[in-house]
Amino acid sequence: MVDVKTENEPVETEGKHRSAQSRGPDSFSLAHLSDLHLTSLNDVKIPQLLNKRMLGYCSWWHKRRHIHRREIIESLVDDLRNTRPDHIAVTGDLTHLGLPMEYAEVGQWLPSLGSPDQVTVIPGNHEAYWGKDWLDSCAMWAPYLESDSTQRETSKTADFFPSVRIRGQVAIIGLCSATPSLPLLAIGSLGQEQLSKLEAILQETGNKGLLRIILIHHPPVPGLVNWRKRLTDSRAFADILARHGAELVLHGHAHNPTLSKLQTPGGYVSVVGGASASQLSQPSSHHASYNTYRLSRIGADWDLTMFVRRYSEKSGSFVEEQQVALNIPHF
Ligand SMILES: [Fe+2]
Numbered sequence: 001m002v003d004v005k006t007e008n009e010p011v012e013t014e015g016k017h018r019s020a021q022s023r024g025p026d027s028f029s030l031a032h033l034s035d036l037h038l039t040s041l042n043d044v045k046i047p048q049l050l051n052k053r054m055l056g057y058c059s060w061w062h063k064r065r066h067i068h069r070r071e072i073i074e075s076l077v078d079d080l081r082n083t084r085p086d087h088i089a090v091t092g093d094l095t096h097l098g099l100p101m102e103y104a105e106v107g108q109w110l111p112s113l114g115s116p117d118q119v120t121v122i123p124g125n126h127e128a129y130w131g132k133d134w135l136d137s138c139a140m141w142a143p144y145l146e147s148d149s150t151q152r153e154t155s156k157t158a159d160f161f162p163s164v165r166i167r168g169q170v171a172i173i174g175l176c177s178a179t180p181s182l183p184l185l186a187i188g189s190l191g192q193e194q195l196s197k198l199e200a201i202l203q204e205t206g207n208k209g210l211l212r213i214i215l216i217h218h219p220p221v222p223g224l225v226n227w228r229k230r231l232t233d234s235r236a237f238a239d240i241l242a243r244h245g246a247e248l249v250l251h252g253h254a255h256n257p258t259l260s261k262l263q264t265p266g267g268y269v270s271v272v273g274g275a276s277a278s279q280l281s282q283p284s285s286h287h288a289s290y291n292t293y294r295l296s297r298i299g300a301d302w303d304l305t306m307f308v309r310r311y312s313e314k315s316g317s318f319v320e321e322q323q324v325a326l327n328i329p330h331f
């Protein structure tokens with residue numbers, strides 16, 4: 001169950017569950033996956049592993065290769081084929097060590113989720129694990145990272161973010177908090193340039209009346225993760241939302257589901273942390289999960305419902321566990 005840090009109560013579900021699939025032009029569904037850590041390091045050559053990467057490899061060998069399971073990822077892809085969301089957002093940490101061979105492996109896997117038009121990806125700290133050349137490797141995923149052509153300013157890799165993709169009444173805004181950090185640290189930063197661009201994008205898309213969904217890997221709310229995993233400029237991010245607002249913020253990184261909030265001019269916006277969508281941790285309430293959001297227009301207002309789908313070891317498939325009605329700020 002979601003570790004709820006909000007006043008919202010789960011929506012009662014009676015009889016046949018309402019589907020997360022969209023119902024028409026005034027409805028939009030978005031699946032949010034995070035922290036898949038789907039790559040294998042079986043073929044890694046030890047000379048590739050220096051300093052921090054060696055620590056990461058030891059962690060993978062002893063622990064993470066047993067937690068993040070391939071059969072769960074295959075079940076996840078099957079489930080998404082059945083639930084058929086309009087769009088899929090992946091909030092980073094697809095790799096373990098950010099090796100070029102891992103980028104290539106993920107690049108071959110992404111089409112199983114959908115075309116670049118249907119899937120938006122942002123990087124996590126594990127993509128920047130080694131550092132200096134990671135943005136060059138990231139370019140392997142370019143079609144899944146970049147903005148719509150009408151929004152694109154340049155084709156330089158470093159300028160992928162913030163990315164902006166418009167789907168109907170929804171603006172999907174991707175941020176990059178991934179940054180190389182010292183051993184034993186997994187911090188993230190947005191940086192002043194990206195924050196300035198975000199401010200302009202929120203203002204512009206807000207003026208157009210679009211529903212703005214922000215994707216970020218690190219939790220932008222202080223206290224959700226240990227200080228060594230924190231977003232260093234979370235206060236600046238919160239200040240921008242307090243000025244310009246957003247309708248939903250989705251993140252990963254903690255590997256646990258959380259629901260918190262940030263202030264906007266129209267009330268608070270829901271900030272939802274997705275669990276790892278590939279992990280098999282005990283107890284079963286910590287198994288892999290992902291969320292799908294359905295936005296539906298009701299008169300002049302929008303209704304936002306989150307559907308939590310969790311992996312069942314017993315059935316070997318994802319099943320709906322919970323529905324939660326979320327707040328949308330009103331300006
Ligand atoms: Fe992760």
Ligand SMILES: [Fe+2]
Binds near residue numbers: 093124125186253254
């Ligand atoms: Fe992470």
